[in-house]
Amino acid sequence: MLSISNLHVRAGDRQILNGLSLEVGAGEVHAIMGPNGSGKSTLAQVLAGREGYEVTEGSVSYRGKDLLALPPEERAREGVFLAFQYPVEIPGVNNVYLLKAGLNAVRKHRGEPEVDAFEFLALIREKMKLMQMDESFLSRGVNEGFSGGEKKRNEILQMSVLEPSLAMLDETDSGLDIDALRVVADGVNSLRNPERAIVLVTHYQRLLDYIEPDRVHVLSGGRILKSGDKSLALELEKRGYDWVKQEAAAA
Amino acid sequence: MASNPQTDPALEALVGQKYRHGFVTEIESDTVPPGLDEDVIRLISRKKGEPSFMLEWRLKSYRHWLTMKEPKWAHLRISPIDYQSISYYSAPKSKANAPKSLEEVDPKLLETYDKLGIPLHERARLAGVAVDAVFDSVSVATTFKERLSKAGVVFCSFSEAVLKHPELIEKYLGTVVPYTDNFFATLNSAVFTDGSFVYVPKGVRCPMELSTYFRINAANTGQFERTLIIADEGSHVSYLEGCTAPMRDENQLHAAVVELVALENAQIKYSTVQNWYPGDENGRGGIYNFVTKRGECRGANSRISWTQVETGSAITWKYPSCILTGENSVGEFYSVAVANNYQQADTGTKMIHIGRNTRSTIVSKGISAGHGQNSYRGLVKILPSAVNARNYTQCDSLLMGDQCGAHTFPYMEVRTPTASVEHEATTSKIGDDQLFYCLSRGISAEDAVNMIVNGFCKAVFKELPMEFAVEAQNLLAVSLEGSVG
Numbered sequence: 001m002l003s004i005s006n007l008h009v010r011a012g013d014r015q016i017l018n019g020l021s022l023e024v025g026a027g028e029v030h031a032i033m034g035p036n037g038s039g040k041s042t043l044a045q046v047l048a049g050r051e052g053y054e055v056t057e058g059s060v061s062y063r064g065k066d067l068l069a070l071p072p073e074e075r076a077r078e079g080v081f082l083a084f085q086y087p088v089e090i091p092g093v094n095n096v097y098l099l100k101a102g103l104n105a106v107r108k109h110r111g112e113p114e115v116d117a118f119e120f121l122a123l124i125r126e127k128m129k130l131m132q133m134d135e136s137f138l139s140r141g142v143n144e145g146f147s148g149g150e151k152k153r154n155e156i157l158q159m160s161v162l163e164p165s166l167a168m169l170d171e172t173d174s175g176l177d178i179d180a181l182r183v184v185a186d187g188v189n190s191l192r193n194p195e196r197a198i199v200l201v202t203h204y205q206r207l208l209d210y211i212e213p214d215r216v217h218v219l220s221g222g223r224i225l226k227s228g229d230k231s232l233a234l235e236l237e238k239r240g241y242d243w244v245k246q247e248a249a250a251a
Numbered sequence: 252m253a254s255n256p257q258t259d260p261a262l263e264a265l266v267g268q269k270y271r272h273g274f275v276t277e278i279e280s281d282t283v284p285p286g287l288d289e290d291v292i293r294l295i296s297r298k299k300g301e302p303s304f305m306l307e308w309r310l311k312s313y314r315h316w317l318t319m320k321e322p323k324w325a326h327l328r329i330s331p332i333d334y335q336s337i338s339y340y341s342a343p344k345s346k347a348n349a350p351k352s353l354e355e356v357d358p359k360l361l362e363t364y365d366k367l368g369i370p371l372h373e374r375a376r377l378a379g380v381a382v383d384a385v386f387d388s389v390s391v392a393t394t395f396k397e398r399l400s401k402a403g404v405v406f407c408s409f410s411e412a413v414l415k416h417p418e419l420i421e422k423y424l425g426t427v428v429p430y431t432d433n434f435f436a437t438l439n440s441a442v443f444t445d446g447s448f449v450y451v452p453k454g455v456r457c458p459m460e461l462s463t464y465f466r467i468n469a470a471n472t473g474q475f476e477r478t479l480i481i482a483d484e485g486s487h488v489s490y491l492e493g494c495t496a497p498m499r500d501e502n503q504l505h506a507a508v509v510e511l512v513a514l515e516n517a518q519i520k521y522s523t524v525q526n527w528y529p530g531d532e533n534g535r536g537g538i539y540n541f542v543t544k545r546g547e548c549r550g551a552n553s554r555i556s557w558t559q560v561e562t563g564s565a566i567t568w569k570y571p572s573c574i575l576t577g578e579n580s581v582g583e584f585y586s587v588a589v590a591n592n593y594q595q596a597d598t599g600t601k602m603i604h605i606g607r608n609t610r611s612t613i614v615s616k617g618i619s620a621g622h623g624q625n626s627y628r629g630l631v632k633i634l635p636s637a638v639n640a641r642n643y644t645q646c647d648s649l650l651m652g653d654q655c656g657a658h659t660f661p662y663m664e665v666r667t668p669t670a671s672v673e674h675e676a677t678t679s680k681i682g683d684d685q686l687f688y689c690l691s692r693g694i695s696a697e698d699a700v701n702m703i704v705n706g707f708c709k710a711v712f713k714e715l716p717m718e719f720a721v722e723a724q725n726l727l728a729v730s731l732e733g734s735v736g
Contacts, residue, residue, distance in 0.1 A: 048687075048691050049687075049690070049691070050687055051683065051687070052683075071690070072687065072690040072691055073690045073691075073693055073694060073695055073696070075691075076690065076691050076692055076693035076694075077693045081691075082691050084688065084691075087688070088682065088684040088685050088688045090685050090688070090689075090702075090703055090706055091706055091707065092705070092706030092707055092708070092709035092710070093702050093703060093705070093706035097702070098689065098692065098694070098702065099692070101692075101694050101698060101702065102689075102692030102693045102694055103693075105692075105693035105694055105695070105698075106693045109693070141706065142688075142706075158692065162692065162693070
């Protein structure tokens with residue numbers, strides 16, 4: 001599904017990713033963990049197509065396509081989804097309107113008929129139930145006046161509507177209380193299926209109690225230093241990141 | 252756009268026969284040589300067969316105009332205008348030079364019409380193809396005139412009103428915008444050739460939205476039109492003004508005057524979508540739009556509401572205002588102004604509170620893109636007599652790109668301690684974050700910008716009549732095309 005090879009990325013004169021390689025297969029859930037400033041969010045942003053980063057070396061192949069050659073909206077239509085760490089507010093633009101426009105752009109790309117307002121409303125009501133979102137959400141502006149938790153739930157709601165093949169969740173757990181975390185995790189789990197790959201970017205093992213990953217990677221200094229199964233996350237929780245760095249330095 | 256008059260079957264049928272009935276009216280072939288003096292004014296007045304009070308008013312205005320200078324206070328850069336090089340009695344476009352058919356019209360213009368979704372038959376008229384005389388046909392006029400006259404509403408050209416209702420003209424003309432008001436209004440008072448006139452009698456709720464689309468002559472009435480709307484006690488009227496497609500006119504002065512009078516318990520809603528030719532990407536050509544629009548809430552509990560979407564013109568100088576004389580009267584101003592490429596807009600409003608408990612609301616949204624310069628200029632004046640007056644002003648600016656500018660000049664004069672005045676202002680940039688968020692959901696850059704801009708303008712668009720709101724959105728999309736991404 002996703003194959004990242006020797007990826008080097010610079011922002012301005014700062015080298016952020018330094019030869020990162022990663023393989024993610026369909027149906028898998030990968031967790032990328034690492035200390036602050038290790039390049040986790042940059043990876044997610046670069047894959048989604050954010051401007052301001054320069055790829056100096058390496059390649060990213062997504063379902064056999066050169067992902068980096070596609071503009072961001074094409075990536076989204078091809079099934080790449082990023083749940084933002086800090087979802088932005090767009091005043092006056094209705095939440096539902098944005099999401100419907102997104103869904104129809106994706107459907108059009110796939111050669112499927114666009115959904116009309118009624119079909120969409122039925123669809124979104126069903127998905128909102130899953131995310132335990134209030135009816136008033138329908139009439140509000142995009143993330144306008146949302147609490148931190150509401151914003152994160154809204155991201156997962158969007159994911160459930162857009163049904164991406166590759167979903168990247170950038171610190172979706174940050175700023176959530178335990179109840180909200182459970183709702184978000186349940187939402188994500190319900191979206192796990194054999195065709196979909198999910199990449200979780202997170203600081204903490206906490207999220208992984210709820211969403212069990214197939215693989216865990218430690219990102220530090222712009223590279224993946226160590227990979228393992230979910231037990232690695234538990235070990236990181238206990239021991240921190242330094243031992244991984246030392247191990248990598250020794251190797 | 253189901254309620255759009257364009258889709259009216261009777262009208263549709265009529266429009267279908269346009270090529271059979273094409274003719275050029277006398278007015279359009281009649282052009283006075285450039286230049287302005289008292290003889291020209293006498294000539295205009297004579298050609299229109301005006302009563303002597305009109306001629307005297309024109310001459311009085313002209314003599315006063317000679318003593319005036321162009322205002323320089325606006326945040327605008329204007330090339331000098333030679334008032335002697337303008338012809339003061341002619342249609343804005345000579346029919347002789349007009350394209351004979353749509354094939355001769357600039358394809359770029361047609362493309363724009365396409366995007367706006369303007370029906371084919373409308374395009375010919377908007378592009379100035381010499382067929383629009385057919386719209387003057389009596390049968391179009393009768394369909395709506397019958398309905399209106401049943402209700403007692405007078406809706407006709409200004410010239411017709413001068414002849415048929417001189418008593419109303421004499422009573423109200425210049426009572427809101429006096430002939431001495433300002434350089435451009437005074438010039439207009441001297442030389443205006445036509446415009447619209449509306450009188451809604453006591454207690455009548457006008458049975459339909461009045462629009463310049465219906466009042467055919469308005470589409471081609473010169474640069475100096477004059478509109479007068481009188482809503483008698485307890486009446487209601489909604490008036491739509493605007494040409495929603497670019498004109499071919501180049502570097503033309505447009506100095507209109509609009510006067511509104513609302514008597515006791517009356518309501519006037521005046522909506523404008525202005526899309527005069529803004530000049531090209533390099534700032535060549537375009538309309539200089541110097542317009543004086545003012546309404547007076549003369550009676551108690553009256554209400555005047557201005558809604559404008561200004562996307563056109565090279566230069567816009569326009570401050571639709573309300574004089575709140577009557578007790579408990581309400582003035583409103585909702586505005587979206589766009590300045591793209593080298594457009595300059597200096598627009599805003601004046602709310603003059605005179606009566607007790609008067610209220611006013613100002614919502615101004617300025618959008619600047621390219622090298623556009625957009626200024627909001629607003630005055631809230633609360634006189635000592637305006638006990639308990641209230642004003643709320645919100646003015647927001649949106650910047651697209653880093654070559655454009657947004658400026659805010661709010662003036663407040665409050666002379667009573669019981670008044671309450673609120674002002675909020677914001678300036679924001681179409682954020683890369685907002686844009687990227689939309690892109691990452693599969694939405695194209697163009698759609699994303701439209702969405703963000705429309706969201707920004709929502710508070711104003713919701714004040715527009717339905718069919719206008721849709722057009723305004725389309726127009727905005729066309730005006731800002733290529734500004735981001």
